Amino acid sequence: MKFDTMLEISNLNVEVNGKMLLQDINITIPNSGWSSIIGPNGSGKTTLLRCILGVIPYTGTVQEAHLDQKSNLIIHAPNFSSPKSMKSVYRNLQRNVAYIAQKPVYPVGMTVAQYVSLASLKNSKVNLKRILEELEIYGLYDQSLATLSGGELQLVSIARAIAQNPDLILLDEPTSALDIHHQSRALALISNLRDSGIPIISVMHDLSAAAFYSDRLALLNQGRLLIYDQPDLVINSPLLANAFENAIDILNLESGRSIVVGKETRGKKSK
Numbered sequence: 001m002k003f004d005t006m007l008e009i010s011n012l013n014v015e016v017n018g019k020m021l022l023q024d025i026n027i028t029i030p031n032s033g034w035s036s037i038i039g040p041n042g043s044g045k046t047t048l049l050r051c052i053l054g055v056i057p058y059t060g061t062v063q064e065a066h067l068d069q070k071s072n073l074i075i076h077a078p079n080f081s082s083p084k085s086m087k088s089v090y091r092n093l094q095r096n097v098a099y100i101a102q103k104p105v106y107p108v109g110m111t112v113a114q115y116v117s118l119a120s121l122k123n124s125k126v127n128l129k130r131i132l133e134e135l136e137i138y139g140l141y142d143q144s145l146a147t148l149s150g151g152e153l154q155l156v157s158i159a160r161a162i163a164q165n166p167d168l169i170l171l172d173e174p175t176s177a178l179d180i181h182h183q184s185r186a187l188a189l190i191s192n193l194r195d196s197g198i199p200i201i202s203v204m205h206d207l208s209a210a211a212f213y214s215d216r217l218a219l220l221n222q223g224r225l226l227i228y229d230q231p232d233l234v235i236n237s238p239l240l241a242n243a244f245e246n247a248i249d250i251l252n253l254e255s256g257r258s259i260v261v262g263k264e265t266r267g268k269k270s271k
Contacts, residue, residue, distance in 0.1 A: 006031035006168075006199055007052065012060035014047055014223075021047045022058070023223045033215035034191070034200040038207060038234075040243055043220040045203040046102060046172055052201060053099055053170055057089050064095075098166035100157045102173045102203075112140045112148070112156050119163035126163040134189055135159050136182065150177040158186050162193065169193065171202035175209070187213050207248075207260035211235045219243060232258065 005028055012025035022044045029035055029052075037045045050056045098119075107115065112132070119126055132138040135155050140148065148156065154177045161169055169190070175183040191213055194200050204210040210217060210231070217234040219226045221243040227234055234240060235250060235258045251259040 004030060006064070008061070008063045009051075010061040010063070012048075012051065012058055012062065014044070014051065014056060014058045021223055022051070025060070025225050027218060027225055027228050029201065030199070030216075032194075032197060032199055034194045034202070034213060035216045035218060035228075036202045036204045036210040036214040037218045037220060038204060038210050039220035042222075043243070044223040045220055047223075048218075048220065049170055049172055049201065049203050053097070054089055096164065096167045097170060098161035098164045098168070099170045100154075100161050100172060100174050102176070104153070104157055106145045106153065108146070110145050111142050112137070112145065112159075113142060115145055115156060116160045116163050119160050119165075126165070128163065131159050131162050134185075136185060151179065151182065154178055155182060155186060158190070162189065166198060169198060169200045169202075171200065171204075173203055173205060176205065183209070207235065207240075208258065211258050211260070235260065 007027075007029040009025055009027045009029070012022055013020065014022040025048065037048055039045055047056060051058050051062060113128060116128055116131065117126070129138065132141060135158060137152065137155050137159065140152060140156070145153065145156070154175065158174060161171075171190070174190070175186055178186060187209060190200060194215075202210075202214070204214075211234075212231075214231055216228060217231050218228040219234055219237075219240060226239045226243060227237055229237075236252075241248060241250075247263050249261050249263055251261060253259065
């Protein structure tokens with residue numbers, strides 16, 4: 001990539017109804033590779049992703065690294081909880097961003113083919129058949145979105161993101177409703193996009209999958225960034241165990257892969 005850094009986030013704070021959701025976030029996100037945001041429930045993962053998407057006001061700075069401030073459209077709004085300051089909302093209209101929300105809202109009356117084809121507005125060379133076949137959902141081509149299961153809808157959303165041929169992909173729990181086979185298939189396809197040079201930022205609850213597919217992990221807890229580093233360093237850091245109240249075990253396989261399991265959920269031998 002021409003630029004090593006994509007986003008510079010400095011002193012980022014998000015406050016909603018008097019509650020601090022993010023506090024003093026400082027992070028430099030590279031312009032390539034896959035960064036995953038991990039942490040316990042309520043740690044601010046989705047909030048940080050939505051700040052990058054440009055839909056949540058904040059104080060601090062979110063700056064496109066290779067653009068001057070005027071090239072980043074920053075919308076300012078009053079910060080009513082602190083009248084002397086202003087909140088901002090980051091925008092970069094030059095980047096084609098594909099976003100998969102945790103709970104997407106789907107249009108009524110559309111088929112799978114029609115919905116995924118919406119991406120052709122940004123990518124006229126989209127090969128719809130190939131994308132649906134790679135995700136093993138070509139059989140849903142003419143089906144109404146209203147008839148699909150949660151897992152099938154998640155695969156359709158991933159298909160649409162791929163069809164968009166984006167410059168950046170933002171994913172909020174992209175495989176939470178998928179069985180293990182389709183989860184692996186979807187993550188492998190997203191990994192291929194990463195390998196082609198498209199930067200990816202995701203929120204993931206599956207720590208093992210995050211460690212396996214991501215190039216860097218950002219660990220949040222109680223709205224604060226604890227560490228942003230290579231997966232093996234984050235997974236084996238005491239910061240991760242502390243964030244999850246020491247309720248996890250790390251299994252390091254001979255292959256080099258780390259598996260994270262919950263202590264309280266591990267099966268016990270029957271008597």
